[in-house]
Amino acid sequence: MAEHNLAIIGGDGIGPEVIDEGKKVLDYLAANTPGLTFNYTEFPWGSAYYRETGRMMPEDGLDQVSANEAILFGAVGDPDIPDHITLQGLLLPMRRAYDQGVCVRPAYLHPGVTSPLAGKSAGGIDLVIFRENTEGEYAPVGGRLYPGTPHETVMQTNVFTRRGTERIIRAAFEYCVRRNRRMKVTSVTKSNAQAFGMVFWDEVFQVVAADYPQVETESLLVDRVAMDLVRWPEDFDVMVASNLFADIISDIAAVVTGSMGLAPSANINPEREYPSMFEPVHGAAFDITGKGIANPLATISAVAMMLDHLGEAESSRKVDAAVVRSLQERKVMTPDLGGTATTSQVGDEVVRLLWEG
Ligand code: NAI
Numbered sequence: 273m274a275e276h277n278l279a280i281i282g283g284d285g286i287g288p289e290v291i292d293e294g295k296k297v298l299d300y301l302a303a304n305t306p307g308l309t310f311n312y313t314e315f316p317w318g319s320a321y322y323r324e325t326g327r328m329m330p331e332d333g334l335d336q337v338s339a340n341e342a343i344l345f346g347a348v349g350d351p352d353i354p355d356h357i358t359l360q361g362l363l364l365p366m367r368r369a370y371d372q373g374v375c376v377r378p379a380y381l382h383p384g385v386t387s388p389l390a391g392k393s394a395g396g397i398d399l400v401i402f403r404e405n406t407e408g409e410y411a412p413v414g415g416r417l418y419p420g421t422p423h424e425t426v427m428q429t430n431v432f433t434r435r436g437t438e439r440i441i442r443a444a445f446e447y448c449v450r451r452n453r454r455m456k457v458t459s460v461t462k463s464n465a466q467a468f469g470m471v472f473w474d475e476v477f478q479v480v481a482a483d484y485p486q487v488e489t490e491s492l493l494v495d496r497v498a499m500d501l502v503r504w505p506e507d508f509d510v511m512v513a514s515n516l517f518a519d520i521i522s523d524i525a526a527v528v529t530g531s532m533g534l535a536p537s538a539n540i541n542p543e544r545e546y547p548s549m550f551e552p553v554h555g556a557a558f559d560i561t562g563k564g565i566a567n568p569l570a571t572i573s574a575v576a577m578m579l580d581h582l583g584e585a586e587s588s589r590k591v592d593a594a595v596v597r598s599l600q601e602r603k604v605m606t607p608d609l610g611g612t613a614t615t616s617q618v619g620d621e622v623v624r625l626l627w628e629g
């Protein structure tokens with residue numbers, strides 16, 4: 273039980289709408305848990321800030337945020353600003369500067385939620401994706417030569433370091449052993465086509481796997497994984513993948529477990545030298561922005577992951593339980609889950625369930 277300094281960045285689109293509900297939950301916990309305090313510093317950065325200043329965050333933005341223990345983040349993205357500017361201007365610099373190399377993305381089919389896949393029952397899909405989060409295909413390494421000419425040449429380089437690759441793979445195995453469910457780690461690869469980066473990835477996977485003889489391992493090509501996540505998602509336990517592959521399979525995992533609006537994500541700096549960041553998997557969702565119908569449960573589940581990281585295990589467990597009950601009871605659901613409730617009503621319902629205990 274303690275006082276925690278949190279950076280809050282709502283960002284763009286539905287980001288601020290869902291973050292408000294995350295704060296609602298934190299406010300309730302602080303008001304009802306003796307000794308627990310959250311000090312928020314809000315950073316109004318993102319696309320609106322970009323329109324005013326030409327930057328997604330101030331030049332010293334990373335220094336301003338780094339004094340906090342954790343970051344609660346909404347989303348970035350704007351219909352009128354290229355995605356590489358919004359993403360590379362705010363979210364990716366934080367993941368890199370704060371060395372958040374381990375991204376954890378659970379996907380669980382909850383009671384009360386219908387999977388778009390036929391014949392899947394609650395608890396049947398229960399997997400956790402470990403995403404390498406600081407390098408790989410997202411490294412800002414490349415260049416553009418002779419732009420606009422017939423021999424225009426573009427290079428985009430993947431970066432795989434032994435430190436980054438081993439760190440994410442080891443984190444997946446450690447988690448698998450602690451979780452003690454199926455005791456299986458799936459490595460997602462493409463070493464048939466990417467004969468440098470992914471061959472290296474496979475080698476590191478084998479070396480780390482040797483330290484965990486009690487864990488079953490498999491190495492699957494990413495296209496095969498895309499297929500299996502749809503036909504046999506129950507076969508997966510812990511999955512580990514590069515930055516881009518994990519990004520793609522996270523959306524598949526989110527949608528087969530009911531909705532993008534349910535999937536949380538933790539960007540962890542394992543050494544705790546810098547703040548870790550907690551966010552929904554989804555983006556700015558232009559199609560529903562401003563309508564007040566975004567599902568805030570992904571963000572509220574990310575808040576639960578944040579509380580766990582902050583050492584507030586009891587509060588974390590309570591928030592998870594309230595989310596599960598709200599899904600199970602199906603009384604207050606946003607349209608993505610077949611209901612008619614607003615974002616704010618779902619937040620209120622989670623708070624009510626917390627209060628009921
Ligand atoms: P998206 O995740 O924003 O939306 C995909 C689909 O899921 C849409 O139909 C949307 O309405 C639905 N959806 C997402 N979150 C929802 C929620 N909480 N409740 C109900 N439905 C939800 O992905 P999209 O459309 O590819 O990207 C839109 C923008 O967001 C782009 O600019 C993209 O770059 C950005 N983006 C940002 C991310 C981030 O900040 N972490 C992650 C993904 C995309």
Ligand code: MG
Pocket residue numbers: 519520522523553
């Ligand atoms: Mg994504």
